[in-house]
Each structure stands twice: as structure tokens, then as C-alpha cells.
């Protein structure tokens with residue numbers, strides 16, 4: 001698949017890495033493996049046929065992985081999980097990246113085989129140092145992203161986390177907020193719990209009434225795990241954070257997070273709140289990513 005021709009003199013660089021000396025259990029030769037340190041921004045690949053080493057930057061690998069996810073997992077935000085990672089590296093290592101001159105494939109996350117007899121290394125026949133050493137020049141791993149991946153439309157970005165902040169009315173001035181915070185401190189934990197339970201009930205009620213419209217567009221929306229209480233700030237005495245999880249046939253579409261500021265007299269009325277919630281669900285059924293609509 002890869003169409004990049006291998007140059008006779010690949011560019012090579014020296015890196016700071018941890019060095020491990022491996023003793024081959026079969027032919028007793030000694031050879032060296034290098035591993036990036038904790039803060040390194042590159043990955044090391046070893047040929048599964050001869051143990052040759054290549055290095056690729058995290059940025060380059062990330063660019064390739066993003067393209068892979070754009071095509072195969074358009075509704076995943078971020079980097080996916082273990083399964084997606086394994087699928088990506090299988091495709092990347094077997095099709096996108098250059099082949100070794102020995103016809104082997106460069107693999108990440110694997111120790112190099114013995115360069116002499118090609119035996120697999122055994123971990124306890126190795127010893128490493130905790131110091132970062134300068135490696136001999138290591139060539140860069142060449143790869144190409146096929147055009148059908150490179151030109152695929154990108155997914156919406158995950159960073160920063162999608163957040164909707166539901167602010168009922170203008171924020172308080174500091175003096176009023178302080179007064180209300182003092183007032184809120186007097187409030188019993190029961191009354192806060194009652195407030196949160198009321199909010200949860202309102203959300204469930206709206207979700208139930210939207211179920212059939214959501215089902216028509218193959219969506220499910222559920223309330224996320226228990227609300228998180230937020231610390232008071234200078235202008236907000238007290239808040240609880242909730243989330244709505246939007247799924248299309250088991251695939252996560254988006255998570256809409258919102259905070260309810262419970263600020264005594266300034267707390268949202270139920271009418272304001274349910275109006276906002278209905279509007280949000282309306283946008284969701286229209287196929288809009290609500291969390292993307294917020295600047």
C-alpha cells in the first residue's frame with residue numbers, strides 16, 4: 001500500500017533514551033534496546049524480521065491516528081480506547097509505514113528480536129539503566145497516509161471538553177454573592193439534596209417526553225452519573241454539575257455538560273430551566289452537536 005520509496009540514506013537522528021542491554025537466550029550475543037523516557041514525544045519501532053530500529057514523532061503518529069479514526073469512527077471524540085488503538089496500529093504498521101529492507105514490519109510496543117539469530121528476547125535476561133543516554137543515529141520511520149484517509153472529513157474536536165454553562169440571569173456582584181454564600185452556608189445539606197433531586201426529576205421528565213422524537217432519529221439521551229458539586233466561586237455561591245449523554249445506536253455522539261447555579265433568589269425558575277432543556281433536545285434531534293454550538 002505504501003508508495004513512498006525508501007531512500008538509500010534515510011535521515012537519522014540521535015535521541016536521549018533509556019538503554020536496555022539484552023542477552024540473547026539462544027546465541028548468547030548481547031544487543032541493545034532503547035526506550036523513550038516518560039516525557040519523550042516520539043515512539044520507537046523495531047522490525048519484527050531483523051530488529052532494526054526506527055523512530056517516529058508522537059505528532060506524526062497522532063496525525064495518522066486522527067485520520068484513521070475520522071474514517072472508521074466518525075462519532076468517537078478524542079482518541080478512542082484500547083480497541084481503536086490496536087486497530088490503528090495494525091493498519092499503520094502493516095500498510096501505511098515502510099517495510100524494512102529485510103521485508104519485516106516495524107512494530108511499536110515490542111522489544112527487538114536478536115539481530116543475529118532472530119530469537120525473541122526474554123525479559124529477565126536483560127538489564128537496563130535509569131539514566132538517559134544518547135543513542136547512535138536512528139532513522140526516521142517513513143509512512144504515508146493513503147489519500148482516502150487523508151482527505152476524509154475531520155471529526156469535531158474534543159478539546160476542550162464540551163461544556164454548556166447554564167447561567168440563569170446575570171452573575172452576581174461580589175458583595176451580593178458573598179452575602180448569598182453566607183446564606184447558602186446556613187442551608188442544610190438536606191435542602192441542597194432536595195434541590196438536586198428536583199433538578200434530576202425535571203430532567204427525567206423532559207427526557208421521557210422526548211423519547212419518541214429521539215427514537216425516530218435513532219438517538220438515546222440519558223442523564224449522566226450523579227451530579228458533581230462545584231466549589232463556590234467569587235460570584236457563584238453554589239452549583240451542581242450534570243450531564244446528558246447522547247448516543248446513536250451505542251456510539252457516543254456527545255456529552256452535554258451543564259451547571260445549575262443554585263444561588264438563592266437568582267436560581268433559575270423551573271420554567272427557564274425546562275425551556276433551555278427543551279431547546280437543547282430539539283437541537284439534538286435536528287442532528288446538531290449542541291456542545292459544538294457553544295463558543
Ligand SMILES: [Zn+2]
Nearest residue numbers: 047050100102
Ligand atoms: Zn528488518
Ligand SMILES: [Zn+2]
Nearest residue numbers: 024027114117
Ligand atoms: Zn541470538
